[in-house]
Amino acid sequence: MAESPVKAEITAAVWKIEAGPGTRVAEGDAILLLESMKMEIPVAAPRSGRVKAVLVAEGDLVEEGQVVATLED
Amino acid sequence: MVWQAELEELRRREEFARRMGGADKVKRQHDAGRLTVRERVETLADPGSFHEIGAIAGRAGYDAEGRLTELTPSNCVFGRATLDGRPAVLVGDDFTVRGGSADATIREKPLMAERMANEFQLPIIRIIEGSGGGGSVKTIETTGRANLPGGVGGTGLFNYTTLNLSAVPVVGLGLGSVAGLGAARLASSHYSVMTKSSAMFVAGPPVVARLGEDLSKEQLGGWEIQTRSGGVDHAVETEEEAFACARRFLSYLPSSVHGLPPAIPCEDDPGRRDEKLMAAVPRDRRRVYQMRPIIESVVDRGSFFEMGKMFGRSIITGLARLDGRAVAVMASDPFFYGGSWTSDTCQKVVRFIDLAETFHLPVVYLMDCPGFMVGLEAERSATIRHGVRAMAAMNQCTVPWCTIVVRNAFGVAGAAHQPAGRLSLRYAWLSARWGSLPLEGGIEAAYRAEIDAAEDPAAKLAEIEARLNQLRSPFRTAETFWIEEIIDPRETRPLLCDFARLADPLRRPEPSRLQMRP
Structure with missing residues (x-):
């Protein structure tokens, strides 16, 4: 499978990067945590693979639908 | 046989109708991976149950002796059929005849379908493709004049698309490109489904291109756009799945507002206590959890039917059964803004409660709401007005209501969890917490x-x-x-089944005072 995008489902601030570039993740693992309404909302891997790039930094504001990371095999 | 000649003529005309727009057009429909309207109706209905009305209405050609040479059928196919044994009206657009547009429809046909649903008190399923019987620019030439939409003295079709929302279940299926009147007929429903290869828009790419937006059908009105905007409730891969969704939706509802939702025998133990519920909500208040498994765990096994998943996502809405009885379930999804109600969410809540009220479905609300959404975007989208509108829907409804406070209940939206003016049942889980304002920020x-x-x-x-x-x-x-009451979460299913039984005799098989809007 080629590179696949990981999108934020909500507009929120990036709280913490959980899986940096190179990390192996399983489907459903949190790649990063957003903070919304005082809660930590994971952005989960849509499939298993390796994190190729994380395109945002902690503290950044991301928009709903924004690509925040990419996965590769 | 005394009337043999006439019988043969009738069969010949019916044969013309079965050919639809001709072999070429039918092939084109199939090549694009879509069924014809007749195949759709046959697939959707119980086998052999479809009884068509007005099959031979269309545009005929005659030779010099006045003998029929051809008959292009109207592109509206309708009739009655049974779905899982229950009668319903089916009405479908034939895209092989003039792309489903008005100049080949014979306007009385879709109108009679709506009227039949209304007066015979039957659900209606609209199978929509193309402009759904709407006008085309060509109509100006064929009629020699421009149409003022709405006609003189009001429009029968728009009258019934409104009336039927308060009378019978209305399902819209968008199968193909759906525009204009077709889009209106699809959106003006209680539940709408499109296939993922379909698109819906007010006007398609050519019209939009003239305004400077160069977009494909998919980019303009594909399923991701329409399900996220709330224009369409659900998207599926195949037409067969769309039919299955329609049937399943109707299985929870009465045939009209004059009846009660049918109950079925329950094979799941109403007293079942799921141990997993004790661990469902994390102690750490900053951590979120999955609400859908909680819903699945407390309703009759396999009975949850979600609607509108991609829109207003901090609330999950769907139909389910408790001890065999149909109920409307709302539940918070903390993965979306912690479960806060955005303006989209509030719109979803209004439409869902109205659906429950219209069809006499008791409501169960699994609540985890830290408030209305806050921030500039929330203010820009008039969250508070949509919020009080959702509260008004809750307060005006008359169906039995039960709320489980699963975790948060904060702020004004925290009050939006039970009808304000009457008694309802309410239980709080051990994990519940509440306040006028969250402490964080509130203290400052x-x-x-x-x-x-x-x-x-x-x-x-x-x-x-x-x-x-x-x-x-x-x-x-x-x-x-x-x-x-504060309860052990494992008691939730027994208590909800008890609620459904208590609610049973409180439902009234008569039209609500509410007049539902799309």
Whole structure:
């Protein structure tokens, strides 16, 4: 499978990067945590693979639908 | 046979109707991976149950002796059929005849379908493709004049698309490109489904291109656009799946507002206590959890049917069964803004409660709402007005209501959990917590002077927070009967099944005072 995008489902601030570039993740693992309404909302891997790039930094504001990371095999 | 010649003529005309727009057009429909309207109707209905009305209405050609040479059928196919044994009206657009547009429809046909649903008190399923019987620019030439939409003295079709929402279940299926009147007929429904290869828009790419937006059908009105915007409730891969969705939706509803939702025998133990519920909500208040498994665990096994998943996502809405009885379920999804109600969410809540009210479905609300969404975007989208509108829908409804406070209930939206003017059932889980305002941020606002005056403001803030945290145990609230019951989460299913049984005799098989809008 080629590179696949990981999108934020909500507009929120990036709280913490959980899986940096190179990390192996399983489907459903949190790649990063957003903070919304005082809660930590994971952005989960849509499939298993390796994190190729994380395109945002902690503290950044991301928009709903924004690509925040990419996965590769 | 006395009438043999006439019988043969009838069969010949019916044969023309079965050919639809001709072999070429049928092939084109199939090549694009879509069924013809006749195949759709046959697939959707119980086998052999479709009884067509007006099959031979269309545009005929005659030779010099006045003998029929051809007949292009109307592109509206309708009739009655049974779905899982229950009668319903089916009406479908034939895209092989003039792309489904008005100049080949014979307007009385779709109108009679709507009227039949209304007066015979039957659900209606609209199978929509193309402009859904709407006008095309060509109509100007064929009629020699431009059409003023709405006609003289009002429009029968728009009258019934409104009336039927308060009368019978209305399902819209968008199968192909759906525009104009087709889009209106699809959206004006209680439940709409499109296939993922379909698109819906007010006007398609050519019209939009003239306004400077160069977009494909998919980019303009594909399923991802329409399900996220709330234009269409659900998207599926195949037409067969769309038919299955329509049937399943109808299985929870009465045939009209003059009946009650049918109950079925329950094969799941109403007293079942799921041990997993004790661990469903994390102790760490910053951590979120999956609500859907909680819903699945408390309703009859396999009975949850979600609607509108991609829109207003901080609330999950769907139909389900409790001890075999149909109920409407709303539940928070903390993965979306912690479960806060955005303006989209509020719109979803209004439409869902109206659906429950219209068809006499008791409502179960699994609540985890930290409030209405806050921030600039929330203000820009008039969250508070949509919010009080959702509260009004809740307060105006008359169906039995039961709320489980799973975790948060804060702010004005915290009050939006039961009808304000009448008694409903309410239980709080051990994980429940509430307040007029979340402590975080709320303390800074309420104790500003005290914090500012302190030598170490941060320490003062922490001290106040610890003080207040001690006081906000739900047990202290229960001491004063501000919450009537705190329960072991494992008791949820037995209590909800009990609620469904209590609700049974309270439902009334008569039209609600509410007049539902799309």
